[in-house]
Amino acid sequence: MIVVETPRGLAPRERGSDFAKLSRRIAQAGLLDKRPGYYTARIGFVGGLFAGSWALFAAVGDSWWQVLVAVLLAVAFAQVTLLAHDLAHGQISRSRRTSRMAGLLVGNLAVGLSYGWWMDKHTRHHANPNHEEHDPDVSPDFLVWSERQAEAARGIARFIGRRQAFLFFPLLTLEGINLKVSSFRALSRPSLKSRKVEGLLLTAHVLAYLGAVFLVLSPGKALVFLAVHQACYGVYLGCTFAPNHKGMPVLTAEDELDFLRRQVLTSRNVRGGRLVNTALGGLNYQIEHHLFPNMPTANLRKAQPIVREYCAEIGVDYVECGLVESWAQAMRHLHEVGRSLRVGRV
Template sequence: MPPQVAEALEPRTFTRQEISGLNSQLTDDDRQAAMKFTIIDNKVYDVTDFVHEHPGGEQVLLTHVGKDASDVFHAMHPASAYEVLANNYVGDLAKDVSVPKATNSVFAAEMREYRDKLQEQGYFNADKGFYLYKLVSTVGLSVVSLAVLRYFGQSTIGVLVSAVIMGMFWQQCGWLSHDFGHHQVFEDRSYNDMVVVFLGNLCQGFSLSWWKNKHNTHHASTNVHGQDPDINTAPILLWDEYTSSDYYSTLSAEDSGLAKFIAQNIIPNQTRYFFFILAFARLSWAHSSMLYSFKKGALNKSATLNFFERAAIVLHWTVFAAVTYFWIDTPLNRVLFFLVSQSTTGYALALVFALNHSGMPVISEEKAEEMEFFEIQVITGRDVKNGLLGDWFCGGLNYQIEHHLFPNMPRHNLKKVQPKVIEICRKHNVPYHLTSFWRGTLEVLQTLDIVQKVSAKLSKKAF
């Protein structure tokens, strides 16, 4: 063992400058070999080996190497995670009064106090009756869809009605999978994962491990350029000037074919095809999900989970193909059922996803390091005012800010804490964005328009 590694394993005191130096090693060619340290509650942990075993995904941990991950850790981990954390302890963080405080540190302190108060008052405890109702009513949508298809599969209208209902079933499965995936329902996390395999892998055709790897990273680095996978949709859609600049900087006059065509004709007109693209969102996610499951396997390296995930996905598509073939009498209606069901889910999911963060501030990695976790979650999120139908359609994600502040809080409690969150934000002058569904959608389109104009100018320079 190299002497510097042996020394690092002995508990000692680290300065922030040392941690920053270790973090800078990750930009070198020896990224994989570089030692990886993170800070939680003023203690330093060596996660060099653990990063590949992290049950929440490797990438989410890498986004906080060399940084203070205290708030992210507390927001997304159970008490049992402290035992695992203790195994990686290597020392304490030295007190350095010369280090400037992060922006809105007072706001973060009050938000931490509010979170602790909510935990004491039971706001993180799920109403099992609510989730039983959601499970039964959601599965009921598939029963209705299949019944319509079984008895009216010879009618184009019947096929279309069944397809739309099936699409909404998949959307609602997505919201419930999200709730269980965040471990909002059961204290035993394995029970939550079992439900996600049923709702996600089997009912919806999406891999639990694929979703967690992607979504956990999104929560840890929301709208942070270069880290949040949800805003990394190039070259299909560009959401900010950072991404546009990065994308066009890789192009040159020598580029030809598809890359040149996209850069010159597609991205500079992205607002025109935005809604067309949404129709294919579910198919794109299902494809990525299947590739992840069969190439990388289960996120927690469990062979058992890996088997059930893959088996459930295969069964999902097998049943879908069988029902489509045997219960629908003509090739045209079979194609209609496939396209309408898939596109219904694509629109129903993607419209809500776009409202969550698209068009909200995108933060550079450098700026993010100067900001508190809670501040980032508030300023990058958009809450949407809805009635009961809107709440059902959005699956509780219309309380996006509250969800990002308290990811493990059951959705039925998010509305209850919203007023206090708004009050704390106003007290500390932290921008809190609340708008309507249609106004939020317009803001998304306006952002796409701004970026497409920037892209048009960059395209002229590149070619």
């Protein structure tokens, strides 16, 4: 049995006005206002990185130096994905139509990620972060995130769960492929909007991506390039999103929390300077992002002291640590959850 100290504020309580008070402070500080200048610069930087990586790929030609280009292109893909994340949250434009059109181009066409599928999945995550029944990010597909999931684990989840802390990063090398497979599988869902458009853009991406790689590189080098690129892309995204909630309290239907506590107590901020902020696309301010998902990334840093001070006022734990420590906490949690599977208690 894992004994975890209950964070302050986790007990059920009715305080619906707590978030309203915080929201007024944030609004008065002007932190919900759009930042067109910031996003113009960021789109220019990310677009330049993406186009420049492909230009370098063409210039290097049929060479083993392309392995390094594959790593650079993985960084570019991840940064484009983070930009699609901001579009999905309405951080860049107030127009849903504009955000959706841009998201389809950035997500489906540029990196091969279904914008509609991911937006639906991510919206459900934000509504119930780290909730066993409602958050798709902690569903026990391959990994188990709680003792209850470990008890119910069968098949591959049970097998991987025994050593999941050690397998976590190796499994991330497959995340890029997993996102593409999930994107194409989502096309069969009637609930997915604009399925034909999404399908055409996803197909165009795959054809252009594979066509460029096999046109420039010999078959052997092409396969290595694809493996390195997709592996690094998956690890980058996993290292960006894993620190945010993994190892934080996992909620169930028994936990009746208001919006503020549901978001703050299940999220973790990551300390770091400008490099960390850029690399993680602002998601290192995860608590502020979950409280105000449509807040422009550039404003999250300014919102942090307001949110942290307010949480102290109302007695709610505000968790923050370094990047390496955030990964360590997530790995320790995965290892502890898998303990019962290792000792054969379930």
